[in-house]
Amino acid sequence: MKRLMASLLLIAWWQAAAAQEPAPVAPGTLEPPGMVTAVDAPNDEGQAVNVSWERSPQDAGDATAFKGYRIDRAPDRAGPWTEAGFVIGGKTQFQDTGVRAGQTYFYRVAAVAPDDRAAEAGPVGPAVPRAQWFNTSRVNVLVFTGLLSFLIIWYIERAKRGEPLYIRKIQGLDAIDDAVGRATEMGKPILYSFGLGEIRDIVTVASLAILRQVAVRCAEHGTELLVPNWDPIVMAAAQETVQQAYAEPGRPDLYKEGNISFLTTDQFGYAAGVDGMIVRQKPGAIFFLGYFYAEALIMSETGHSVGAIQIAGTTAITQLPFFIASCDYTLIGEEMLAASCYIKRDPQLLGSLKGEDLFKAALILGFAAMAVMGTASVILDNGGSPGLLRVFRAIGEWFATV
Amino acid sequence: MTSVIGTWIAAGLTLAIFSFLYRDNPAYKFAEHLYVGVSAAFAVLYTWAFDIWPMLVEPMILGRGVADPVDRWILIVPACFGLLMLARWIPRVAWLSRWAISLTVGIAAGLGITGQIQGILLPQIRGTLLPMNSIDNIILVVGVITTLVYFYFSVEHKGLVKAGARIGVVFIMASFGASFGYTVMARISLLIGRLNFLVTDWLHLFR
Numbered sequence: 001m002k003r004l005m006a007s008l009l010l011i012a013w014w015q016a017a018a019a020q021e022p023a024p025v026a027p028g029t030l031e032p033p034g035m036v037t038a039v040d041a042p043n044d045e046g047q048a049v050n051v052s053w054e055r056s057p058q059d060a061g062d063a064t065a066f067k068g069y070r071i072d073r074a075p076d077r078a079g080p081w082t083e084a085g086f087v088i089g090g091k092t093q094f095q096d097t098g099v100r101a102g103q104t105y106f107y108r109v110a111a112v113a114p115d116d117r118a119a120e121a122g123p124v125g126p127a128v129p130r131a132q133w134f135n136t137s138r139v140n141v142l143v144f145t146g147l148l149s150f151l152i153i154w155y156i157e158r159a160k161r162g163e164p165l166y167i168r169k170i171q172g173l174d175a176i177d178d179a180v181g182r183a184t185e186m187g188k189p190i191l192y193s194f195g196l197g198e199i200r201d202i203v204t205v206a207s208l209a210i211l212r213q214v215a216v217r218c219a220e221h222g223t224e225l226l227v228p229n230w231d232p233i234v235m236a237a238a239q240e241t242v243q244q245a246y247a248e249p250g251r252p253d254l255y256k257e258g259n260i261s262f263l264t265t266d267q268f269g270y271a272a273g274v275d276g277m278i279v280r281q282k283p284g285a286i287f288f289l290g291y292f293y294a295e296a297l298i299m300s301e302t303g304h305s306v307g308a309i310q311i312a313g314t315t316a317i318t319q320l321p322f323f324i325a326s327c328d329y330t331l332i333g334e335e336m337l338a339a340s341c342y343i344k345r346d347p348q349l350l351g352s353l354k355g356e357d358l359f360k361a362a363l364i365l366g367f368a369a370m371a372v373m374g375t376a377s378v379i380l381d382n383g384g385s386p387g388l389l390r391v392f393r394a395i396g397e398w399f400a401t402v
Numbered sequence: 403m404t405s406v407i408g409t410w411i412a413a414g415l416t417l418a419i420f421s422f423l424y425r426d427n428p429a430y431k432f433a434e435h436l437y438v439g440v441s442a443a444f445a446v447l448y449t450w451a452f453d454i455w456p457m458l459v460e461p462m463i464l465g466r467g468v469a470d471p472v473d474r475w476i477l478i479v480p481a482c483f484g485l486l487m488l489a490r491w492i493p494r495v496a497w498l499s500r501w502a503i504s505l506t507v508g509i510a511a512g513l514g515i516t517g518q519i520q521g522i523l524l525p526q527i528r529g530t531l532l533p534m535n536s537i538d539n540i541i542l543v544v545g546v547i548t549t550l551v552y553f554y555f556s557v558e559h560k561g562l563v564k565a566g567a568r569i570g571v572v573f574i575m576a577s578f579g580a581s582f583g584y585t586v587m588a589r590i591s592l593l594i595g596r597l598n599f600l601v602t603d604w605l606h607l608f609r
Binding site for chain 2: 138145149166168170199200202237239264265266268270273275276279294317321322325334335357358360363364367371374375377395396399400
């Protein structure tokens with residue numbers, strides 16, 4: 001009796017388990033996908049073809065009942081065919097990136113069952129991947145680049161003609177002269193660091209202009225200037241800058257190339273080296289102007305510990321709080337670029353800053369106008385008039401980038 | 403045995419660097435000079451092994467991995483610009499190094515303009531186009547506008563501009579405060595990692 005009960009239970013369990021298994025696709029019922037198309041992918045360098053299709057009737061979203069779609073590619077309608085890719089069921093698109101620009105390709109798409117039977121649709125084509133001159137999805141980038149460039153060039157031309165272009169004085173610039181004077185009075189050297197900025201960083205270029213101002217003051221007062229570098233190319237540019245600056249007040253004899261030295265390209269190796277220079281040479285003033293990472297606080301705290309007056313400036317947003325906490329003056333972000341313009345009065349720098357300023361003014365007005373429009377559109381939408389909301393959203397979408 | 407020696411050297415150098423917290427001392431000086439020297443030497447080897455050899459010597463001189471002769475010999479151009487940097491050692495032709503520097507700066511500026519507009523400026527503009535129908539949106543829009551006012555350099559900070567700039571400074575400082583706290587947390591986790599190495603890997607106090 002027990003054996004009979006056990007057998008019945010086993011049979012019942014097996015039947016229940018079998019009932020939960022998906023019904024396999026019966027032979028002969030696998031249908032191919034419909035409406036297969038293959039077209040050149042837009043806005044690329046001719047390196048892709050977009051293949052799309054309509055789902056096979058057997059593709060009902062069950063992965064155990066329908067495996068997926070195999071996409072085959074051939075240089076001719078007659079073949080030979082090679083597999084370009086495979087996507088799971090439910091997908092209706094595939095981008096073939098294994099193609100070359102200018103070549104002709106034909107495609108077919110096969111619905112594949114779990115037992116690897118396939119039902120093919122196609123071939124379709126020819127599809128010829130071609131490079132596009134313009135990426136139409138980036139028209140907004142083109143418009144903004146053109147607008148910004150126009151404003152900057154316009155202001156540069158005005159500056160070149162000698163038109164007086166006003167820039168407000170940047171707080172902290174006076175501190176540069178004060179710091180050099182204080183170090184001179186104390187008979188101590190001045191240390192200047194670019195941080196981990198490379199020559200291609202705009203902030204490093206701006207820092208070179210400020211270094212020139214500092215070096216001129218050092219040459220006038222006969223104060224030693226130390227510039228330890230993380231990047232050898234920045235070091236070369238700094239040597240050029242300081243050498244020219246020392247010649248300006250007629251003191252090229254004071255220029256020491258060895259004072260503008262290379263330490264290492266390792267972040268914390270550089271920080272350790274600068275710390276060592278600070279604690280041993282005890283500079284009277286330290287300038288941290290450039291691009292900094294985690295070494296910013298280590299170096300500025302060390303500078304603070306030896307009692308140096310410290311002036312910092314960077315566009316590295318994460319490091320600015322540490323400079324503000326540990327330095328006497330901090331130039332925040334674009335203030336540093338503005339400071340270099342204020343010092344140098346070079347038409348190109350001045351024009352760039354003024355052009356950006358006009359652009360910022362346009363942004364301020366634009367944000368304010370859009371805030372009013374957005375608020376009105378939400379209110380009107382609640383009142384049953386969604387037209388303005390659609391316009392507001394369309395404007396927002398125009399700024400989307402790919 | 404090798405790993406034990408390595409652990410002891412690492413622990414000793416860690417303590418030597420930490421000793422700077424007390425004051426400058428010979429142990430710190432040794433560790434500092436060792437670190438700077440080793441990292442500089444490593445950078446030279448790294449540049450040779452990962453830049454010059456695979457990106458210049460192998461494709462151009464040995465002809466590996468390049469089928470098109472144009473792709474192979476076009477590398478002479480960057481190679482020449484790289485050699486121009488060495489002209490700094492010869493005072494009479496030191497000015498030639500400026501060509502290489504100019505090229506680097508020019509390319510970086512050109513690429514940077516579109517990169518910044520596409521990657522930073524446009525997404526931020528899009529994120530700021532908001533209706534003023536929630537506290538979050540009001541804070542965001544007012545914060546962006548007043549911060550832009552602070553960084554507007556063409557007018558003196560007086561009157562309405564001054565008021566706007568001051569509000570902008572409040573937003574900037576609030577952002578810096580949050581960033582400060584966040585970064586300090588990250589630094590403390592680095593410290594914990596180093597102390598964990600000392601007490602676990604070196605002293606074996608914990609498993």
